[in-house]
Amino acid sequence: MTTTAYLNDHRDRFMDELFTLLRIPSVSTDKKHNDDTHACAVQVQEYLVRAGLDKATLYPTDGHPIVFAEKIIDPSLPTILVYGHYDVQPAAPLDEWNSEPFEPVIKKTKIHPEGAIFGRGTTDDKGQMFIHVKAVETMIKTDKLPCNVKFMIEGEEEIGSPNLLPFIKQYKEMLKSDVILISDTSLLSKKHPSITVGLRGLTYLDVKVTSARADMHSGLFGGAVANPINTLCEMIASLKDEKKHITIPGFYDDVVFPSDRDRDMMRNAPFDEQEYMDSPGVFGLEGEEGYHTYERTGILPTLDCNGIWGGFTEEGSKTIIPAVANAKISMRLVSQQDHEKITELFSKHFKSIAPSSVKVEVHPHHGGNPYVTPTDTVEYRAAAAAMVETFGVEPVPMYEGGSIPIVAAFKEVLEVETILMGFGFDTDGLHSPNEHFGVWNFYKGIETVPVFFKKYAEMKTTVA
Amino acid sequence: MTTTAYLNDHRDRFMDELFTLLRIPSVSTDKKHNDDTHACAVQVQEYLVRAGLDKATLYPTDGHPIVFAEKIIDPSLPTILVYGHYDVQPAAPLDEWNSEPFEPVIKKTKIHPEGAIFGRGTTDDKGQMFIHVKAVETMIKTDKLPCNVKFMIEGEEEIGSPNLLPFIKQYKEMLKSDVILISDTSLLSKKHPSITVGLRGLTYLDVKVTSARADMHSGLFGGAVANPINTLCEMIASLKDEKKHITIPGFYDDVVFPSDRDRDMMRNAPFDEQEYMDSPGVFGLEGEEGYHTYERTGILPTLDCNGIWGGFTEEGSKTIIPAVANAKISMRLVSQQDHEKITELFSKHFKSIAPSSVKVEVHPHHGGNPYVTPTDTVEYRAAAAAMVETFGVEPVPMYEGGSIPIVAAFKEVLEVETILMGFGFDTDGLHSPNEHFGVWNFYKGIETVPVFFKKYAEMKTTVA
Known part of the structure; x- marks a missing residue:
């Protein structure tokens, strides 16, 4: 049985399980929700166990616990470390939500004609993090896991990950891996897949x-x-x-600027200036002379x-x-x-x-510090090839303007590169009322991740 | 009895009365203090009555009232109109005051060895305005008033006198006078008296x-x-x-710059750079290249x-x-x-x-608008002669940096010139925390003003 066939057989259950996770108000900044946030960590742990992972454990910190799990099928094979977070932003201002932030509902929108799940944490990051839990389940249950996998899911990303750096320093050996995989960024669009290769x-x-x-x-x-x-x-x-x-x-x-090829791909990526300006209602664009908006927010x-x-x-x-x-x-x-x-x-x-x-x-x-994913590596080529297979188009390497400071720390401490393979859209309302995540995006992620695992294991083993 | 003898007999009472005025937080810009500001007007009115003036009246305006009073001893004699204000700047920032802004205390300072009264409005302008109330009292009570006198004391100078212009237009006849006298400016020093001839x-x-x-x-x-x-x-x-x-x-x-002669007098007037810098504690002087500090604050x-x-x-x-x-x-x-x-x-x-x-x-x-006092007039010569008598030195005609916008309007509407005979020092902390006014300056003003009245009445009558 293929991983895709397994996914198709379990679509509704996967969505039900995500809904359970979304119903838990794991607002990390709000002490009133400390019990909820802990309950959410326990729920993630349980799902990792059910997915077939071993050693699923809650590691206490000075704040919220970090969930770790792994599946080592052969120590000589490469290892992928999945990072994500189960905590969410506060839901406020509540009166701007059209549905309950912690009671997910699926509604159709213009760019999500297949429906989008509305609720706090849907795209940032429960929905995107859960893609990996379910993708790994499809591989384990169909006996298709091609390499080792580890999960490190934290509960303090929205408050600056104050306890993650000490954790990765302390458990460097346990976290040993060949590449880190994160889904906490965006795709350009359904027709224009992209991989985030730069964070400021x-x-x-x-x-x-x-x-x-x-x-x-x-x-x-x-x-x-x-x-x-x-x-x-x-x-x-x-x-x-x-x-x-x-x-x-x-x-x-x-x-150091990216290669001309990468810059050209970025400059030629679809960009709707009016849509970009409309979201904060700016009166006009302004920036360093001679650069495209994507360059002004990505590489400058x-x-x-x-x-x-x-x-x-x-x-x-x-x-x-x-x-x-x-x-x-x-x-x-x-x-x-x-x-x-x-x-x-x-x-x-x-x-x-x-x-x-x-x-x-x-x-x-x-x-x-900023972080740049090199694009001439096995892991980037594997990620790009996986997207070509499931999207039918080569992904654009995108430099994003925001910061995920912990990614630079991963490179420094764990000494591995990170692949930022996001499946949400910038327009999904992260940190805002009516946050949502496309149903199409959720399943497309679960379909794509096993392809990446397969291609990465193959290419890495060949290279080695 | 001379006016000076009367002053000496009533020194303590004069100071007590000033303290009463200073204790009223008549902050014109702050609506929370509207009752205080009104109470201050009433107090000024009461002091004018006690000084022996007639028709002491509160004229309501769209803002704070204007206090008017007069003493007409002979309509054929010249009339001096005293202008001043009973409102003050806000006291903020409160934590930078060393004493309560509205609880005056006398403390000695380097340039006020006889003591200075510390409190909001001490020099700007309650203390200086009150000089005239007391000076006129000394003349009336000793039967030495040589001409007519009128008082117009407003409560909105610190917010730009929005209701004074309509008032002087409406009451032009009541305010008819030969010269306006104001003490709301500074002396160079005790040894170097000055008369302000320019206001920005x-x-x-x-x-x-x-x-x-x-x-x-x-x-x-x-x-x-x-x-x-x-x-x-x-x-x-x-x-x-x-x-x-x-x-x-x-x-x-x-x-248009003043004549070279006037500029020379001003440039050669005593100037203690360190003392000037010390009062606000500035770290260094800075201004348009090629000009003296007096020029930077006076004619630029x-x-x-x-x-x-x-x-x-x-x-x-x-x-x-x-x-x-x-x-x-x-x-x-x-x-x-x-x-x-x-x-x-x-x-x-x-x-x-x-x-x-x-x-x-x-x-x-x-x-x-700016205002410039002509120096070739009876009133200027009388003011200079009064200062020669009480200070022993001829005053320097000084261009000052501050503004009393209404003075230009007095000239336009009432068609009389203004004598700006101030008794404070620039270093007294106007508009700043720890504002103060010298005890010596207060009494020197009460001593000088009657001399000006006498000389002006004499010279004006002779000329006429």
Whole structure:
């Protein structure tokens, strides 16, 4: 029996089991849901056991537990480590949902004519994570598992995975694998499959410019002293040139662009500018000269103010020269950029451009490194070949703008590359009300993953 | 009995009465203090009655009332109209005060070895305004009032005097006078008296830059859409060139500098740079290249941000591209600059420099024109002679940086010149935490004003 035939025989049960998982409000950030979040981990553990995996275990952490399981069929064969998460974002604002966030329902939409499952966590990440549980079940039950597989499913992704890095450091040997497989990103569309090959890193800082001990009367001092708001504006403005290129010395030193072939594929991928603009209601696109929007959000680093404040900000007018101005500034990083190095370059440069009439403080928040999946590897070729077989088209290697900081850590600690093979759509409402996940996408994932396992095992064994 | 003898007999009571006035938090901009502000007007009215003035009346306005009183001893004699205000700036930020803003205390400081009264409104303007109430009391009670006197004390100076212009238009006849006398400015120092002969005008605007309907995820959109904070910073930075010269086309068209002689007198007036810097604790002076500090604050116009806000401004980090950024921008005007014309020039220019990816709104607040006192008049000579008598030195004619927009309107509507005989110091912390007013300055004012009355009445009568 083929894995696809097994899938077809068990379609309804697979969906029922996913619904059970979706009904558990595993909101990791909300302590009121701690019992639910734990119950969800137990449910995942049970499904892994039922799928035929061994050693399914809940590993306690300082926060929510990590579920681990494995199926070692032959230690000499390659091993795929599946990562996913069972926790979800809060459902709020509740009054913007058209159905109960934790009572999944299937409804048809324009781009999901076969129906989509509406509910919190459907695409991010329970539905996508469960694809792997069910795909592995189809392989085990039909005796078609071609290599070893391990699962590491955490419950704190939505709060920044605070306990995952210590866990992977501690259990490095148990987690030993040849490749990591994650479904927590998006496809371009049904007709245009894609594999995410780039995730941006991030550095985030608070800056403070002070010119005096206290606010001053703008009549008495205006014109003769530094105004820290004007100064901060001038400093921020100077961080980009007229082409929106960032001017911090050394900033681009570790930026390596993808191959021309990859860039061409990305530039030629379908892009509906109006649809992209409509979602946040932007008035116009703007970015570094000479680049496509996909390049601006995928392969270029950014520098953005996330917040700014200083002086008198209430109703009316107050004629002061403020003593202090503040801003929050973040940079999305790409390629080989290192967040600690960039933080240092920024701090040094920002202080150097300040006039002597002000004092400047820079306080870094969290950060994370970018991650790029190499496309000339066995695992990428296997993933692309699997998609060609189930979608009929070669996938586009896409560089995405968001960050999954733990992926860079996997590379550093576990020393393996990650394949980001997502099956959702960007329009599925992640983190928003009415989150959903296509029924077609769910089954297409369960169909595709075993093909990847097969091709990867074959190609890896041949290479070895 | 001389006025000075009367003053000496009543020193403590005068101070007690001022304290009563200072304890009333008459913050005109804050609706929560409307009752306090009204109570302060009533208190001023009561003190005018006690000083011996007639017709002390509260004139209601659309905002806070105006207190009027007069003492007409002979309609054929000249009339001096005293203007002042009983409202104060907000006390915020409260945690930077070393004593309660509305519980005055006397403490010694380096430049106030006789003590200074600390509290909101001490120098701006309750203490200075009260000098005239007490000076006139000394003249009336000792039978030494040499001419007629009128008082017009308003409660909306700190919010731009929105109801004073209609009032002086309506009551032009009642306010008829030969000269207006105001103490709401500063002396150079105890040893170097000065009379303010120039006041800057003001235009004050709110600007708003919007790029989208809602805040955006900085991963998905960062790099491809306009960030209104960065855009606003770039727009603000472009409003001045590297020499801090304002770049708005036409901005300097109506700026005429004083004569070389006046500029020389001002440049040669005593200036203690360290003392000037110490009062607000500024880290360094900064202004348009090629000008003395007195020129930068007296005869040059300015452009300053008074406040800025946008995006995420709380603790921690939030990875958004904000949809909106706001700033409050004010310009101090000089010479012949007209605030309405400058408001229009600014608005037109600010909108013209915005990229097409954002929408810009400009909302003007209040404004006022600059004022210059001629120095070749009876009233200026009388004021200078009074100061020679009580200070022992000829006063320097000073161009000051602050604005009393209504003074230009007095000239236009009431058709009389104004003598700006201030008794505070620039270092007294006007509009700032720990505002104070010297005890020496308070009594020196009460001593000087009757001398001005006497000399002015004499000289004016002789001329007539």
